[in-house]
Amino acid sequence: MKVKLLSGVATVAVLAMALTGCGGGSSSGGASGGGASEGGAGAAKTIKVGFAQTGSESGWRAANTKSMKEAFSKEKGFDLVFNAADNDPAAQIAAVRSFISQGVDAIVIAPIVSDGWDDVLKEAQSAKIPVILEDRTVSASEDLYAAWVGDDFKKEGETAGKWAAENLGTADTNMVVLEGTTGSAPANDRAEGFSSAIAGTKIKTVASQTGDFTRDGGKKVMEGFLQKFGADGIDLVFAHNDDMALGAIEAIEAAGAKPGTDIKIVSIDAVKDGMQALADGKINYIVECNPLLGDQAAELVKKVVAGQPVEKTTYAVDGAFDQEAAKAALPTRAY
Numbered sequence: 001m002k003v004k005l006l007s008g009v010a011t012v013a014v015l016a017m018a019l020t021g022c023g024g025g026s027s028s029g030g031a032s033g034g035g036a037s038e039g040g041a042g043a044a045k046t047i048k049v050g051f052a053q054t055g056s057e058s059g060w061r062a063a064n065t066k067s068m069k070e071a072f073s074k075e076k077g078f079d080l081v082f083n084a085a086d087n088d089p090a091a092q093i094a095a096v097r098s099f100i101s102q103g104v105d106a107i108v109i110a111p112i113v114s115d116g117w118d119d120v121l122k123e124a125q126s127a128k129i130p131v132i133l134e135d136r137t138v139s140a141s142e143d144l145y146a147a148w149v150g151d152d153f154k155k156e157g158e159t160a161g162k163w164a165a166e167n168l169g170t171a172d173t174n175m176v177v178l179e180g181t182t183g184s185a186p187a188n189d190r191a192e193g194f195s196s197a198i199a200g201t202k203i204k205t206v207a208s209q210t211g212d213f214t215r216d217g218g219k220k221v222m223e224g225f226l227q228k229f230g231a232d233g234i235d236l237v238f239a240h241n242d243d244m245a246l247g248a249i250e251a252i253e254a255a256g257a258k259p260g261t262d263i264k265i266v267s268i269d270a271v272k273d274g275m276q277a278l279a280d281g282k283i284n285y286i287v288e289c290n291p292l293l294g295d296q297a298a299e300l301v302k303k304v305v306a307g308q309p310v311e312k313t314t315y316a317v318d319g320a321f322d323q324e325a326a327k328a329a330l331p332t333r334a335y
């Protein structure tokens, strides 16, 4: 069963953008203002964009990077300067400073962590370079960026927690949590949403530790949990993303237990490898986090560079999958 998760008034923006055929199609008309570079008489002006990506930590990130590179292509009117910061917040801020010194027309950031952005965003503002956030959010004032497009992480956590509450909440349940990158918006918000949904149930968190959104991180942390509690001492794993859930599966099987049966697993992302594990019964439920944000981000950049008003917040639409829904979705899954 796949359900659609629509959240917040910004959903209207998502639907409106979808209906207007937004999608970074060939740039229509010259983008006035913003310093976009000339493309020859009458041709659309090329927009030079610096994109500061987190790194390449997960299958979700690979799909997001592909979506962004396709949307910010030369054919669609962009000159993309791409940087992946290898999950290093200081390196990511340095990349943004480099974009500022290059005099790009706009900057897009998928911020690794929420804090520490005020200074460099003020520098971009002083340089009159608009900033669009995609994917994760920042704690800095929203006056320091033009717009954000991404997924509702709190709602994802709530949906995962509701599944756990409905399926395991009436019996004593020992849960371990594989947390995302410490200080990141998805890790913070998914944890908050999940814990609110299981409040009052018999699900008890016996351990919680970051696996940094990576498969290897999830495996190593799960190995530690299994050593500490034994497979019999763990009933449920809440993984903040599929890559860590897949690492946990490896650890659980190496310990001689059956993931999805002896130890239930609920996860977030719905990338292909995660959906395959769900279809195979090794994961029990996955909440989607749509990584295909490129077209919406490109549309926001075009409008901002052209001096047009934009929604401050735009949510992607997410679903959720049980085993049957995963089997049905896999053959045509885009990521």
Ligand code: GZL
Pocket (backbone or CB within 6 Å): 057, 058, 059, 060, 061, 135, 136, 150, 151, 186, 213, 240, 241, 242, 243, 268, 269, 289
């Ligand atoms: C969520 C995104 C998270 C994914 C992880 O929008 O920031 O980062 O859930 C990824 O898979 O590494």
